[in-house]
Amino acid sequence: MTTWLWILGGLYLAVLVYATVYSRRRTRSSDDYVLAGSNVGLFWGFLTFSATVFSTFTLMGMPDFFRTHGVGAWIFLAVADGAVAFLILCFGYHIRRRVAEKGFKGVAGLLNDCYGHRWGGYVYFAGVFLFLVPYVAIQIRGIGIFLNAAFPEALPVWGWATVIVFIMLAYSEVGGLKAIIYSDALQGVLLLVVTWIIALGCIRYFGGVAPMFEQVRAADERLLSTPGPQGLFTAQFLVASFLAILLLPVTQPQLTTRIVIMRDTRSMHRMAVAFGVFAMLVVLATLPIGMYGAIRYADAPTSEFLANVLLFDQAPAVAALAAIGLIAAAMSTADSQIFALGGELRSLLSGHERVVMVRTKLAIVFFAGAALVFAILSSDQLVLLARVSFAGTSLLGPMVLAGIFSRRPPGLEVVVVTALGVLVFLGSLAGWLPATLGPVRMDLGLILLVSLIILGSVVFRHAHARTVSRVS
């Protein structure tokens, strides 16, 4: 496998260097650097969006989720992703209309314009920083664990994590968003090809789909239904996860930015459909890998299961491709998020363009450093950590939607309620506050409560403004 790893790894690095240099040459302004000229077509747009959503969280986390918790993992991710594709149509249309009116440097800056004060942007930025840094860390840690399990002699987990962060920073800082988009496209194709090659191998191992489920039933029939062997997939957990994942294009700046920078509405619409198809194909492929793990590595730790199923049970070329695919997946998601954090900070800064760009680039290095530290310190529960990150950012969703959809600037109470929601969620995570609101999970209860209050505020202000205009 080592020979294949050198060949494919060398090829991947060569393409990355070429894409970075090519992007650098074509970057003429800070908008080119941060927003790729806001002229991305269907092909690059759908691949960069899909690759940003699907990461090590998918290729490593989802097989492990299927293995441990059973088929409910499909409802957890695929149904939510189908709904995300549809949401892109609605949200994309409205945010692009807002951007046409007010311009776009980042979501935080756009919120400042929509709200008519800076608090909306500040709360949004604080929220995405708090919850995206751990998500970036998951990508880096995931790949560190995997490479450490595969090559225990080479480097410790933190060593691999540091190497990944350095490579990622190098091409992001030099090539900007265009370089990231090209690397995303490469990663998206790799991810799809690798997962399906491994998935088909797993199905062949069982002799078909029906025998696969038959063996799983014999091993542990609880894997074939919800809530699964460990009781994780309760209706409440799945609904809360659905809302958290559904709101990703609204709340995660790297995804919102990719909707905004599409060339036109038609490209954006087709991107949504292509993303939906891509999502179904990728999640479907992780199912047999997980079922294979449930039979062959039922009691193995996550890292051992992944190292075996993705590397040691595969032909050398496939194993090398899987290793490169995983590294690419981790880097493409992490760089997009770190770069988006830089872009969001830039949208809040004012002053000379060159000074702002220097500060943005320094901030990107700082965010990468913070993610690296978190990666070294965090746990190995990749999907659950990702879900906490999604749930945290989803609390920003109602505030973003109110700003984008409302024709009048929403009140300051919308921002205050959102900030309080985030603080309560953090308190609950830290164990300072209860994990439930009565009979309801804290994350689900909070998103429903925050949404209701914000909806009430927007409706009341509209009704009040209409009454005042009628009277006058």
Place this chain on the structure above:
Amino acid sequence: MHNGTLLYWRLCCLGAAALSALAYTPLVIPAGRYEPMLAGVPLTLWAGIGIAFALVGLTYLGALVHPDEDSARHDDR
């Protein structure tokens, strides 16, 4: 914007909301039950696959009838 297009778009939105809600009812995720199986695939999975693919299908239809797509098509002419 055509009234017919708007109606189709709203129907797509309604369909997407209904399908999403359906996925979290006991019809799709009955606790501890995996039968009836379809071609060896357990209930929650085949129903979930149907719903997820239907959502993508609705996204395709929604993209075709979206009011903004309609105006873009007219602008192109």
